[in-house]
Amino acid sequence: MFFRVRVIGRENIPADGGVLLCSNHINNLDPPFLGAFLKRDTRYMAKSELFTKPVLKGLLPKLGAFPIRRGMSDRQALRTGLGLLKEEEMIGVFPEGTRSRTGELGKGLAGIGFFALRSRAEVVPAAITGSYKPFSRLTIVYGKPVNMEKLREEKVSAEEATEAIMEEIRGLLNRKPGKQ
Structure with a gap:
């Protein structure tokens, strides 16, 4: 009600199957806005510190979020995500x-x-631009899925796969208004 949200590329979200929805992050409201305009439920990986806050520790799991410990290899979060x-x-x-x-x-x-490399999920880049100030314009763009099969065949590293995904997000952020 307080935000003027423009959504582009909703048709790029697969109707079924595993999907890794990868977006830039500019505000604490990004998670609910990123998934709010889609027909599918979106689960989120969230920093473990949020699960210790009185209100959030009960709410986040009910919303489908799961914790990840930042700054280290969190095997449990990786297993949960792949599962x-x-x-x-x-x-x-x-x-x-x-x-x-x-x-x-x-x-x-x-x-x-x-x-992206270890799962068979579609990897969909997304970009959020604009302002979360009341009555400001916010734009959410969902890009076409990234072709991970070629990267899997080339046996690229996780870092190289991440960079390919980031390039797609960068492209969405730099796109001209009105273009897909």
Whole structure:
């Protein structure tokens, strides 16, 4: 009601099967907005610190979020994510691992490439631009799925796969208004 949201590319979200929805991260409201305009439920990987906050620790699991410990290899989060993708769920992730204070796209973390290479999920890039200030324009663009099969065949590293995904997100952020 308070936001003017423009959604582009909703048709690029597969109706079924595992989906890794990868977006830039500019605000705490990104997770609910990224999934709110889609027909599928979106599960989110969220920093483990959020699961210790009084209100959020009960709410986040009910919303389908699962914790990840940042700054280290969190095997449990990786297993949970791969399991959800195998069960044909859609997981929303923010490859940078944290919000951008400047709005510029940062470096993606290798864990996203790991998920993309190890699962058979479709990898859909997304970009959020604009402002969350009331009555401002916010645009969410869902791009076409990234061809991960070629990268799997080439046996690229998780870092290289992450960079390919980040390039797609960068392209969505740099696209001209009105273009897909």
